[in-house]
Amino acid sequence: MKIGRRGFLSFVIGGAAGTALSPLPWKMMDDSSIWTQMWPWTPVPEDGEASYVNSVCTLCSGHCGITVRKIDNRAVKIEGMKGHPVNNGGMCLLGLSGLQLLYGPMRVKTPLKRTGKRGQGQWKKISWNDAVSEVVEKLRDIRSEGNPQTVGFISGSDRGTVSRLFDRFLTAYGSPNFMRMPSVRDSYELTQYLMQGVQALPGFDFENADFIVSFGSGIIDGWGSPVRMSRVHSAWQSADVKVIQIEPRLSNTAAKSDKWIPINPGTEAALAMGLAHVIVKESLYDAAFVKNYVEGFFDWKNRVIDKYNPDTVASITGIDRGTIVVLARGFANASKPLAVCGRGNGTTPVSLDECMAVNALNALVGNINKKGGVWAVSEPNYINWPEIEMDAKAAAGLQHERLDGAGSKTYPFTRYLLPRLPETIDSGEKFPLQALFVSGANPLYTHPDTRAVRNAFDKIPLVVSFSSYMDETAQNADLILPNHVYLERYEDVPTPAGMIQPVIGLSRPVVAPQFDTRHVGDVVIQMAKGLGGSVAKTFPWDSYDSCLKETLGDLWNFLMEEGFWSNTGAMPPFFGTSYETASGKFELINKDTGSIPQFKPVSIEGDEKDYPLLLIPYDSIRLACGFIGDPPFVMKTVEDSVLKGKDVFVELNPKTARNQGLREGQRVVLTTPKGKAEVKVHLFEGIMPGLVALPRGLGHTAWDEYLAGKGINFNALIGPVEDPDSGLDAAWGIRAKLEKA
Amino acid sequence: MHTLDDHAKDISEDAADEAGPDLSLEMNLKEQDTGAGGTIILFFILGLFASLVVGWIIFPKLLYSNKKQPIDFNHVFHVEEVDNGCESCHFFRADGTFSGAPKLAQCIDCHEEIQGISPDEIKFVEEYVSKEREVPWLIYSRQPDCVFFSHAAHIKGAQMDCVTCHGHMGESESLKVYEENRITGYSRDIWGKSIGGFKKNTWDRMKMDDCAECHRENAANIEITDIPTPTQRLIDHIVNLVPPGTSTFGKGGSVQTERDPCFACHK
Numbered sequence A: 001m002k003i004g005r006r007g008f009l010s011f012v013i014g015g016a017a018g019t020a021l022s023p024l025p026w027k028m029m030d031d032s033s034i035w036t037q038m039w040p041w042t043p044v045p046e047d048g049e050a051s052y053v054n055s056v057c058t059l060c061s062g063h064c065g066i067t068v069r070k071i072d073n074r075a076v077k078i079e080g081m082k083g084h085p086v087n088n089g090g091m092c093l094l095g096l097s098g099l100q101l102l103y104g105p106m107r108v109k110t111p112l113k114r115t116g117k118r119g120q121g122q123w124k125k126i127s128w129n130d131a132v133s134e135v136v137e138k139l140r141d142i143r144s145e146g147n148p149q150t151v152g153f154i155s156g157s158d159r160g161t162v163s164r165l166f167d168r169f170l171t172a173y174g175s176p177n178f179m180r181m182p183s184v185r186d187s188y189e190l191t192q193y194l195m196q197g198v199q200a201l202p203g204f205d206f207e208n209a210d211f212i213v214s215f216g217s218g219i220i221d222g223w224g225s226p227v228r229m230s231r232v233h234s235a236w237q238s239a240d241v242k243v244i245q246i247e248p249r250l251s252n253t254a255a256k257s258d259k260w261i262p263i264n265p266g267t268e269a270a271l272a273m274g275l276a277h278v279i280v281k282e283s284l285y286d287a288a289f290v291k292n293y294v295e296g297f298f299d300w301k302n303r304v305i306d307k308y309n310p311d312t313v314a315s316i317t318g319i320d321r322g323t324i325v326v327l328a329r330g331f332a333n334a335s336k337p338l339a340v341c342g343r344g345n346g347t348t349p350v351s352l353d354e355c356m357a358v359n360a361l362n363a364l365v366g367n368i369n370k371k372g373g374v375w376a377v378s379e380p381n382y383i384n385w386p387e388i389e390m391d392a393k394a395a396a397g398l399q400h401e402r403l404d405g406a407g408s409k410t411y412p413f414t415r416y417l418l419p420r421l422p423e424t425i426d427s428g429e430k431f432p433l434q435a436l437f438v439s440g441a442n443p444l445y446t447h448p449d450t451r452a453v454r455n456a457f458d459k460i461p462l463v464v465s466f467s468s469y470m471d472e473t474a475q476n477a478d479l480i481l482p483n484h485v486y487l488e489r490y491e492d493v494p495t496p497a498g499m500i501q502p503v504i505g506l507s508r509p510v511v512a513p514q515f516d517t518r519h520v521g522d523v524v525i526q527m528a529k530g531l532g533g534s535v536a537k538t539f540p541w542d543s544y545d546s547c548l549k550e551t552l553g554d555l556w557n558f559l560m561e562e563g564f565w566s567n568t569g570a571m572p573p574f575f576g577t578s579y580e581t582a583s584g585k586f587e588l589i590n591k592d593t594g595s596i597p598q599f600k601p602v603s604i605e606g607d608e609k610d611y612p613l614l615l616i617p618y619d620s621i622r623l624a625c626g627f628i629g630d631p632p633f634v635m636k637t638v639e640d641s642v643l644k645g646k647d648v649f650v651e652l653n654p655k656t657a658r659n660q661g662l663r664e665g666q667r668v669v670l671t672t673p674k675g676k677a678e679v680k681v682h683l684f685e686g687i688m689p690g691l692v693a694l695p696r697g698l699g700h701t702a703w704d705e706y707l708a709g710k711g712i713n714f715n716a717l718i719g720p721v722e723d724p725d726s727g728l729d730a731a732w733g734i735r736a737k738l739e740k741a
Numbered sequence B: 001m002h003t004l005d006d007h008a009k010d011i012s013e014d015a016a017d018e019a020g021p022d023l024s025l026e027m028n029l030k031e032q033d034t035g036a037g038g039t040i041i042l043f044f045i046l047g048l049f050a051s052l053v054v055g056w057i058i059f060p061k062l063l064y065s066n067k068k069q070p071i072d073f074n075h076v077f078h079v080e081e082v083d084n085g086c087e088s089c090h091f092f093r094a095d096g097t098f099s100g101a102p103k104l105a106q107c108i109d110c111h112e113e114i115q116g117i118s119p120d121e122i123k124f125v126e127e128y129v130s131k132e133r134e135v136p137w138l139i140y141s142r143q144p145d146c147v148f149f150s151h152a153a154h155i156k157g158a159q160m161d162c163v164t165c166h167g168h169m170g171e172s173e174s175l176k177v178y179e180e181n182r183i184t185g186y187s188r189d190i191w192g193k194s195i196g197g198f199k200k201n202t203w204d205r206m207k208m209d210d211c212a213e214c215h216r217e218n219a220a221n222i223e224i225t226d227i228p229t230p231t232q233r234l235i236d237h238i239v240n241l242v243p244p245g246t247s248t249f250g251k252g253g254s255v256q257t258e259r260d261p262c263f264a265c266h267k
Ligand code: SF4
Pocket: A057, A058, A059, A060, A061, A062, A063, A064, A091, A092, A093, A094, A095, A096, A225, A226, A227
């Protein structure tokens, strides 16, 4: 039989009819629609048992309590812990995005040893044993040559067992060079020491204050413990608390305050003195407090009356006389006034003058160690370790002065002066640093004058980073010994920045370590054991966890159950007897050092002729600028007027722009005595004329592709300016110029 | 252009000529008519038949691949051993979510050591229990990711039993072959064994139509009753093309569809 055209057609028609009568097309339709929902790149969350782990966020010094939701063994969401004294269920953007720091691509997954040149990014994996023994070898050599003082440690914090282990290690080894990252706490500590004679944490009873004068502190821009501050800020709004924000730029904090007073940058101390002038002159101060508990009032009063009348202050600060007088009266007449300093998010110190002047204002209204005032908060005393065993080598090493000059004759009472380190290394005036350990810090990004810091680091033969992430410092290290991230490790977390009640939190593993990382506490203990002798004896613990358990004693069980311990009924130290100064009083003038609240301009770098503008930084809660960089979720929230693509915008007053012949969106070259960079112009009425503002937290060169190469690092354009009274870096800006690109 | 068919016709005409006069021509023409019609019908039937065979028999064979479970499991035996029936292993967690296939944690009490001599048992203990690896069970009833199904609402709320949807799984002595749909990756049990979608028992299929069927039948007792089957929805849309807000359907919780909210079941 032959198949003709008709036969063929009828075969096809029959086939079509049969197909329609078969399940094939209908089933295929159904399956293909399901298939389209099944793209392999569509993330599908695993199903499993939900559980919650209470821990503490240590991504900043806010130390919020967190509750992490898990599905089986995977952490899926970080929430604020309800009932926690710091954040009571609240969270910040960065904390919420913490999972990206756990599972993200920026993690260092195993110990790494540099193979190429420093910073080239060429690494080879090595085992933990090899890594630790390599470090131990080097340390043993340095020590046997009698130079233990040439080993340094930079730590993000100096509180809690982990930091104390670093310090203990260095002491037993024989080096005085344990250094903490700078912040406004340095200024406050020194101020409290000089005026009140105590070494304590500055605490602010914001919850009970009713008139806030903030000298540039970014109350909702990351200052102090950020979530606590935003909670306080909301409470202020409903309780009708007055907030006066004094700063040259309309920050978020300024925009949400009752009054924003623009001030010439760097003249905050002058304003504080001007306010003191009005208060003293009009006898608005707390006479009883001043009479009973303040020493040196009359000497100081005469100087204040003499030098800081509102007209003089008006010409220095650019704030008119009337505003100064009204502000002073408002402050002094409020029932619980509180003045606070520390620009932006408080990660840079202020000059001693400024901090003392602001503290003096608080003293004038008698709110030192009082409800609604500034407290000297003592650290909960739970770390009681056996005496450090020191052999002759250690004792000899410790005789040396610190490299950064803290505690030296020039700066006897300042505890850490990390920003001075690069210069000291460069000048070679003291001994060279032979090995440097860095943990919880990223100095190659956060330090002013990043280029100089890098050059100084290049002179150190061994740089070891404990970073969990490939940050700038890790990238330029010789060895990376990656720590577990905060969601994978135990750690005690002491009182958050600025809190008045002591809190101890317990950060604990939410998930098992994802990679071949090791707790830095364990590594330090292993290093000590490797060195043997008295150093090993100083570390009687098998592991960090056992050290922590033993240290916390009964607290351990409590913390395991509750997640945190807090003294909710904390009372301020009785304000009449809490001064440990020579006079037993609050000293407006410290007789030993001659320190006195006053205004001396901090002379910033650059001359006006070459650099007609002033560059200042600004902080935002959307840009992490500490040792942690923005994870992708947070990066997504940065506005288009701050960062567009890879370009960062500098803020410029339209008047300044007109003078300079610049317009919105124009590409310009920003030059300072420290460096230059291409940026774009954003016109903003909220910045005083003559200023240029650049956000901090951008311009990373390391981390991941979501963060690196976007914008400019402010620290690459500024250098430190040493405060002659404290040695702290008091730079508030730098001179700059803008040219069309 | 000549087609095969044309040739066939030519040749038969030639043959008719040879045979001689009119009558035969007529006859031949008649014959040819029925012959061609027959062929057409024959081919139609052939095509029909072939495609029916493809659609009903070959297609399902091609569509599904046979996969074996990582280890075999005897439900009958285990049900006898436990006190609480299915819920002993397939239980509700404290937060009300359903645990699904058991994890090692549920097995480990008895299976820390090898029990008996079955090779599957040995494999289970050696490969999974001692290595602390979860068994990658192939789940017959796994629904696409967009489906949100609450066991609690059905088991605790509506007091249904497992068999209604899952059949007599608990009475099986070994695990059946897992037929995986090559296109979607889901088990054949969702569409049902019958490729035509026919079912005898409630547990024969687990498609949305089956949800809808039960919800309609039991409308009086069930909160969400107007679940449209996909087919129905298509027809509804064509027949009932009316401005929003004037629909004759019962008003559900959703403003857009005026039905009960889709997100009750669809993620
Ligand atoms: S404020 Fe700091 S501690 Fe709190 S959640 Fe944010 S990053 Fe974490």
